[in-house]
Amino acid sequence: MSSNHHQSVMFNESIDALDLIEHGIYIDATFGRGGHSQGILDRLGDQAQLIAFDQDLSAIEYAKDKFNDPRLTLIHSPFSQMHTAIEALGLSGKINGILMDLGVSSPQLDNADRGFSFQTEGPLDMRMNQTTGLSAAQWLAQANEEEIANVIYQFGDEKKSRHIASRIKKFQLEQSLETTLQLANLVSEVVRGQKKKHPATRTFQAIRIFINQELKQLTETLEHSKDVLSNNGRLSIISFHSIEDRIVKRFIQKNSRQKPLPKGLPVANQALEKMPFKDLGKQFASKDEVKHNKRSRSAILRVAVKN
Known part of the structure; x- marks a missing residue:
């Protein structure tokens, strides 16, 4: 919605x-x-x-x-x-x-089709401007494990970035990573949740920042x-x-x-x-x-x- x-x-x-x-x-x-x-x-x-x-x-x-x-x-x-x-x-x-x-x-978070939220199912997009550039799913499909780990660590301060990247690439050996909840669930298998923060918060933030070159x-x-x-x-x-x-x-x-x-x-x-x-x-x-x-x-x- x-x-x-x-x-x-x-x-x-x-x-x-x-x-x-x-x-x-x-x-x-x-x-x-x-x-x-x-x-x-x-x-x-x-x-x-x-x-x-x-x-x-x-x-x-x-x-x-x-x-x-x-x-x-x-x-x-x-x-x-x-x-x-x-x-x-x-x-x-x-x-x-x-x-x-x-x-x-x-509005971007609330619209599942934009792919910013780890709490609702939607395409793994994350682009601020959907008329240009790679979506998050496309980038994750072509990036290697080290590249993914570096992005999650650099832009998300996520200490378990290498474990997350490894889990993503193993998942992709069996099927495409296409949706927000797929990614959120993968991260949740690696990162322990906190009282006020979802386990996937840092990972989603990092990938979004990278995809949009925000910094x-x-x-x-x-x-x-x-x-x-x-x-x-x-x-x-x-x-x-x-x-x-x-x-x-x-x-x-x-x-x-x-x-x-x-x-x-x-x-x-x-x-x-x-x-x-x-x-x-x-x-x-x-x-x-x-x-x-x-x-x-x-x-x-x-x-x-x-x-």
Whole structure:
């Protein structure tokens, strides 16, 4: 059963962090079902612009059907192509803020046909953009045991990655691995479940990240944000697992911390290098939000402003 409901995590906090200008130009890099986009539009004036990206065609089709706002521009593209699209619009260096809500959305998880959920039976797809690339099933069929183990360990922090990979390849000697529950059951034979976490959580996360090249896209987009944002433009980024958050954290730290001056040189005799960003810190979801939306448990919001 599919659903179009998506409860945006840290909704007010992430939009507040943009410090919206009434007639500014903003980007929602992960449109989803438009929760954050609508929240931004509600706070902007008539002359403002919002450019929304999503590589999931169903999200774009939903937006075209449900959103009728001349201030909104929709782009069917991964956010890693943001700089190219913004340059084509003549808006490089003019964007006042970028909001990114990383990971998979509730409608994607709820639709069994998308293959993201380990709790419902569906084709083992996992592609954010189903119009291109290999599905998870296709990749698992052609990858060798070492490749699979490396992906599950690198992108899922799964300690039993090699045992899982071995189990997958043994299963494939007898039949094709085609569905989500087939994979979830294989992993469950190897990994012991935890009270609040399904045994297949890390494996599904890892394969999804790899199939969609999520970390590569995130890294590239953060670098391009230097050219996309205007002076005083803001980054507001919500991540849901430590691997994503580590990339965001390191990017902000690298681009906001002054390098130490050479020993013996008076500060007054050397101008400090101007760093691209200023780190405005991080926030976690409130206890009340965590109580009502368990997805917010692991959410971290990091904010930076361009100097």
